[in-house]
Amino acid sequence: MRISVLVQHEDFSMADEYAQLSRDSSCGAVVTFCGLVRELSCDLKTGTGKLHCMTLEHYPGMTEQALLAIAEQAQQRWQLGAVRIIHRIGTLTPNEQIVFVGVASAHRAAAFEAAQFVMDYLKTRAPFWKKEHSSQGQRWVAAKTSDQDAAERWG
Amino acid sequence: MIKVLFFAALRERLNTTTLELDASSLPEDASAAAVLIQLQSRSADWQQELSRQDLLCAVNQKLCPLQTKVGPGDELAFFPPVTGG
Numbered sequence: 001m002r003i004s005v006l007v008q009h010e011d012f013s014m015a016d017e018y019a020q021l022s023r024d025s026s027c028g029a030v031v032t033f034c035g036l037v038r039e040l041s042c043d044l045k046t047g048t049g050k051l052h053c054m055t056l057e058h059y060p061g062m063t064e065q066a067l068l069a070i071a072e073q074a075q076q077r078w079q080l081g082a083v084r085i086i087h088r089i090g091t092l093t094p095n096e097q098i099v100f101v102g103v104a105s106a107h108r109a110a111a112f113e114a115a116q117f118v119m120d121y122l123k124t125r126a127p128f129w130k131k132e133h134s135s136q137g138q139r140w141v142a143a144k145t146s147d148q149d150a151a152e153r154w155g
Numbered sequence: 156m157i158k159v160l161f162f163a164a165l166r167e168r169l170n171t172t173t174l175e176l177d178a179s180s181l182p183e184d185a186s187a188a189a190v191l192i193q194l195q196s197r198s199a200d201w202q203q204e205l206s207r208q209d210l211l212c213a214v215n216q217k218l219c220p221l222q223t224k225v226g227p228g229d230e231l232a233f234f235p236p237v238t239g240g
Contacts, residue, residue, distance in 0.1 A: 035240055056239070057163050059232060062216035087239060099240050119240060125218060127232075128239025129163035140164040143209070143236030 001075050002082040005067040007058060009090040017084055017102050027081035027104040029111040033119055039094035049134035056089045056098070059127035063087070070121045074103070077117065077154075078110040085118065087128060117154055124151040157181075157190065157225055162234035168204050178227040187212050188221040190231055209236050 004020070006012075014034060021030045039051050071083040081104040088098050101118045105111040130141040157176045161169055181189050191212075195202045213232040214223045225231055 058239070059160070059162055059213070059216070059234070062213055062232070065216055066218070123240040124237065126239050127162065127213070127234065127237050129235065130238045131163075140235070141238040143238050147240075 001080050003068065003071045003075070004082075004084045005064055005071060006086045007060075007063050007067070007089060008086065009088065011088070011097055012086045012100055014097075014100070017086070017100055021082050021084060021102045021104045024081040024104055026106060028106055029108040030102065030104045031108070031111040031115040032100070032102040033115055034097055035099035035119075037092050037094050037096050037098055049132075049136035051094055052133045052135070053091050053093045054098075054133065055091050055131045056087075057129045057131070058087075058089050062127050066126045067122065070118055070125065073121070074114045074118050078105060078114045080105045080110065080114055083114070083118065085122070087122070087126070089128070120147070120151045120154065123147040156227060158230045159190065159194070160230065160232040162232065164235050165204060165210070165233060169201060181225075185225055186221060187214055187219065187223050187225055187231055190225060191221065191233070205233065207235075210234070211236060 014032065018030065018032060037054050067085050071085060074080060074083055084102040086100040092098055101115050103111045103115045105114065124147055132139055132141055157178050158173065159176060160173050161171055166172055176190060181193065191205055195205045211234050212219055212221055214225055215230050
C-alpha cells in the first residue's frame with residue numbers, strides 16, 4: 001500500500017491529492033476529507049468571537065510517526081490501495097485548508113470507514129495543538145470529549 | 156540525561172520548552188510517573204500544572220502510559236490533550 005504523510009506550512013491541492021489517490025486501477029473508490037479553519041470560535045460561553053487566525057503547534061518528529069502509525073493501523077483494518085495525510089502547521093486564517101485525509105480502496109465501504117478512522121485517530125492521537133486568536137484575545141482550543149468518543153468507537 | 160519536553164498550554168504555563176534531568180537523580184527502574192513527581196516538586200505552580208488528570212505523556216515520541224519505564228538517553232514529553240484536525 002502507498003502511504004504518504006506530510007506535515008507542512010504550505011497549502012495543498014485537493015486536485016493533486018486526488019490525482020495521486022486515483023492512479024491505482026485496482027481501486028474503485030477514493031474518499032477524501034478536507035478540514036477548514038472555521039471563522040467563528042466554537043466557545044459558546046464567551047460568545048462567538050470572530051477568529052483572526054489560528055496557530056498550530058506540533059511535536060516535530062513524533063507528529064510524523066503518529067500519523068504514519070495511524071495510516072498503518074488503517075491498512076491493518078481495511079484493505080487499502082493508498083492513504084494520504086497532510087496536516088498544516090503555523091498560522092492559518094479562516095477558510096484555509098488545515099487537514100487532508102484521502103483513502104483509496106477497491107470498494108467504497110472500506111474507503112469511507114478508513115477515512116473516518118484516520119480522522120478520528122488523528123484528532124485524538126496526533127500531537128497538534130490549536131491556538132485561536134480572536135477579537136477576544138487568544139486561547140488554546142480545548143479537547144472535546146466527542147472526539148474522544150468518536151475514536152473509541154473503533155475499539 | 157533524560158530530555159523532557161513540554162508543549163502548547165503546558166509549555167506556556169511552565170514557561171519551559173525543554174529541560175534535562177540527571178537520570179541518576181531518579182530511582183532505579185524509574186517510570187515516567189517518577190519523573191513527573193520529581194518535576195511537580197519544583198514549585199507550587201509546577202505541582203498544579205503537572206497534576207492535571209488529562210495530561211498526556213510520550214516516551215521517545217510515542218504516546219505511553221505513565222507507568223512506562225524511562226532511563227538515560229530517553230526523550231520524555233508531557234502535553235495537554237491534542238486538538239489537531
